[in-house]
Amino acid sequence: MNPTERDAVLRRVAAALTSVRHPDTGDDVVSTGRVREMEVLDDGTVRFKFALQADDPGTLVRQARAAAEKVEGVHKVKIDISLPAAGAPQPRGKSHPRAGNVPAPTPNPNLIPGVRHIIAVSSGKGGVGKSTVAVNVATSLARAGRRVGLLDADIYGPNVPTMFGEKRKPRVIGDKGAEKMEPLDAYGVRLMSLGFLLDEGQAAIMRGPMIAGILKQFLGEVEWGELDVLVVDMPPGTGDAQLSLVQTIRLDGVVMVTTPQDVSTGDVLRGIRMFERTNTRVLGVVENMSGFICPCCGQRYEIFGRAGGRRLAEQTGIDFLGEVPLEIPVREGGDAGIPITVSQPESPAALALRAVADEVMARIEVPAAV
Template identity: 60%
Template sequence: MDQETLKRNVMSALAGVVHPHTGEDIVSAGHVHNLEVDAEGNIRFAVLLRPEDPGALVREARSAAEAVEGVSGVKVNVQLPQAGKAGPSEVSPSGRGPAAGSGGGGLRPGSVPAPTPAPGLLSEVDHVVAVSSGKGGVGKSMVATNLATALAREGLRVGLLDADIYGPNIPRMFGETRRPQVTGEKGKEMIEPLEAHGVRLMSLGFLLEDEQPAIMRGPLIAGILKQFLEQVNWGPLDVLVVDMPPGTGDAQLSLVQTIDVHGAVMVSTSQAVSTGDVRRGVKMFERVNTPVLGVVENMAGEIFGEGGAETMAREMGLPFLGRIPLDVAVRRAGDAGTPTVLSQPDSPAGLALAQVAARVFEGLRRESVTGPASGTGSPA
């Protein structure tokens, strides 16, 4: 079947998806944009999702497209309406935008606009997984470090991007003090990731001369992230793990708007403040159609309690990925630059972290077969 025919068939399949609130089909209602079809039958399109639209719209659009004969793969990019002070208008050809200043137009008023992830960006990377939380200091970087290392130990090609530009701690956790090389001709320079414990690494911590005031970095978040995705020579990877900064703000949004994130891993302690923040984080990822692969409970034990994050995961219908005990050896491993899954693979924490890695990879594989089905996953 030629590409034009396939494209037409996909369009008419999408026109069969009806918006549950308005009864209008999503094509006529202007939700579908930028449909592209390649020679292999891979299709890609954007779905405009306003705050009042159900996230299920995206899932239904994806299923409709997947069901078309001749389609071999489907990528859906979620577009959020532009916030009031949007940049270049690349969001929606129909020019739909929220009422400026209404405060209700975007996910977060004033957040970055929502471009469609560039086709081809990270095209050699099979899976991108973001490690996130609501609260700071709960062990995201520790989990990201061990997740990446454990997957690399299994023979996968793994990268780890430190997206925490305020407090990059990936260099310390990997014991890396080298500086990355810049290669390529002038104007097309690429930064080479550093490789440690079998993982390809990039962090602002490798590039900063000395501690630059955090306030200067704030407005640069989206730009730096984008550069780390576009100008770092990641090469072919099975998994790129992204260690997110705390919170559910601009960094999370700019990431999901720059590349297709295949899943988020949420880290929480057992405490209510932490699980509450994770709930908000989960909603944010679901809102932008990023599947949440599950919840890791960290620092379990007498001090922070135990079981709170697992209960929350169950209540939200999310897979529970494992419980990591609070163990001083974990902190020491972090400080010494050798991840626990390598330095103490048979310790309770080492075993739990390896299990988390296995379940995450299983979840990624399932997502790539079935497409996003957030909130309905079953524990591995």
């Protein structure tokens, strides 16, 4: 697509988006400043930022995507959703800020200066395989030649030690007064977890402020060295750990993990909204346990439903990063301390997780639209 064609497509997209209007105010998403920084790439991909406001219905982004996708010459639409920082001017029209908005984070860019990119893997609820995705994304990136670290931020339920088969204690290195913990190394990934510091079976009993302190220590007082990517395995929910992380460091983005059923996608939706309210980029949704292929007959069983993650991505206007099938070796590898991307790298689940890792890197290595 040449520059003249791109300009023509851009004008048509802008015109189409003026038909998308707020149901209460009647104002369109372009004139109110919700749609910003539109661009058309050579392959026909349209990218723009959507500044979602507190009183906007969740369907507004989906309507904008649908309007842009109908435009002649558009092959794909990518939308970066964000909320303005606290105190930023609101778009023209009605504005009804809701109680409970979270102040904009003030992260420290110098806390871990040797790390190029930081991503979090999160979910709204436990049991969806969030740690499985985090562990296998990390090992996939390491096996692709990248320098990778994995921080287990699930203070109450640290699973990374088990999933990597590690029971060693981290060493303390450095001069007196400037000591740091040295991360462990497994399958080419540098690891840190509270599980390495606790005795087996010992519970982490602590309140929220202590969690914030531990996370800050794991970020700033661990000798991570030079990393291309630091993956942070978050606990489930939208609580102290999530808020502490986004207010301590600047994330390149968050990967949300869900299973197909509504009870999971509903909780993950709340997690997405929480990150949006803290101006944290949501890279996309991964659907885990998306289907089970019987090893005996080859029949596929939708044990947890079908396509819930894809529907959630469409509902929120964020990217769908892929689906990971439910396979017994994934569970066996997690229990044995050998991630599936290491033990059976050509299995369907491993291939799906490697594809997710590739999708994540493709997004964080291209700056979000501003």
